[in-house]
Amino acid sequence: MDARLQRRVQRYGWDRAVDDYEQGWRAQLEPAQSLMLDMAAPRMGDRVLDVACGTGLVSFRAAALVGRGGKVVGTDISEGMIEVARRIATEQGIPHASFEHCDAEALPFADATFDAALCGLGLMYVPDPVEALREMQRTLKPGGRAAAAVWGARQGCGWAEIFPITDARVASEVCPLFFHLGTKDMLARAFLSAGFVDVRHRRISTVLHYADADEALAAVFRGGPVALAYSRFDTATRQAVHAEYLDSIAAYRVGDGYRIPGEFVIAAARAPFSEQA
Numbered sequence: 001m002d003a004r005l006q007r008r009v010q011r012y013g014w015d016r017a018v019d020d021y022e023q024g025w026r027a028q029l030e031p032a033q034s035l036m037l038d039m040a041a042p043r044m045g046d047r048v049l050d051v052a053c054g055t056g057l058v059s060f061r062a063a064a065l066v067g068r069g070g071k072v073v074g075t076d077i078s079e080g081m082i083e084v085a086r087r088i089a090t091e092q093g094i095p096h097a098s099f100e101h102c103d104a105e106a107l108p109f110a111d112a113t114f115d116a117a118l119c120g121l122g123l124m125y126v127p128d129p130v131e132a133l134r135e136m137q138r139t140l141k142p143g144g145r146a147a148a149a150v151w152g153a154r155q156g157c158g159w160a161e162i163f164p165i166t167d168a169r170v171a172s173e174v175c176p177l178f179f180h181l182g183t184k185d186m187l188a189r190a191f192l193s194a195g196f197v198d199v200r201h202r203r204i205s206t207v208l209h210y211a212d213a214d215e216a217l218a219a220v221f222r223g224g225p226v227a228l229a230y231s232r233f234d235t236a237t238r239q240a241v242h243a244e245y246l247d248s249i250a251a252y253r254v255g256d257g258y259r260i261p262g263e264f265v266i267a268a269a270r271a272p273f274s275e276q277a
């Protein structure tokens with residue numbers, strides 16, 4: 001897929017997710033977000049960048065860790081997500097968290113601005129994840145800490161068939177690199193390619209819980225990487241992809257609901273001091 005199309009698919013696919021995102025994903029993503037925050041360890045007074053911040057689930061946790069003497073800047077390619085994050089910051093009185101609409105590969109910040117940089121479950125969607133990591137590195141102070149979380153390998157994620165099922169009905173792959181970064185040590189290698197040092201990574205297993213088939217379908221189709229393609233399907237195609245997807249997760253059915261296995265990979269690293277670069 002060409003990079004511009006991929007960005008459009010993401011931007012408008014995630015715009016569609018804003019209303020349901022926190023309810024659908026807050027609990028499911030929490031283990032990866034927590035480990036990523038532990039590995040980057042934002043401290044009181046730090047300036048923190050949160051790339052692909054969505055509604056700010058990670059940004060606001062980072063804001064609590066850095067306190068009012070620190071600062072958190074969240075960025076995302078979806079204007080809808082940025083609007084929601086700004087609204088939450090205003091409603092909850094969190095003035096030291098601010099949000100900017102921008103692409104992860106072109107951050108509008110000066111070199112050496114931040115003490116720590118985070119990217120939770122966002123890098124898989126970026127056309128060139130190494131370029132996004134390079135941007136994180138550029139905007140970090142020397143020695144600054146970075147951490148990113150991605151979904152794991154295809155065979156570790158029970159809902160993985162959602163991509164071929166959707167791709168079969170559109171002209172191109174909707175998310176070509178999705179499982180690439182979660183395979184073996186690819187995320188750690190991407191950090192190294194971007195110029196980071198002291199790279200380490202961990203893989204953790206998880207289970208996605210859905211109360212019934214409607215909830216499992218809404219989670220994958222309503223917002224996110226396949227949502228734009230799905231929004232253009234006619235009724236018959238929607239019914240066909242629903243049936244195929246439910247068939248692909250049938251092994252994980254428990255009563256009316258589903259317990260779908262998944263895995264995350266989380267890597268952390270440091271921006272080099274000039275003598276390490």
Ligand SMILES: C[S@@+](CC[C@H](N)C(=O)[O-])C[C@H]1O[C@@H](n2cnc3c(N)ncnc32)[C@H](O)[C@@H]1O
Nearest residue numbers: 010014052053054076077078103104120122125
């Ligand atoms: C699964 S959400 C993760 C949101 C948040 N980090 C969290 O952990 O809840 C993925 C986010 O990546 C954003 N995204 C996708 N491609 C992007 C890009 N090229 N630049 C910036 N953000 C992007 C989407 O808009 C979406 O908000």
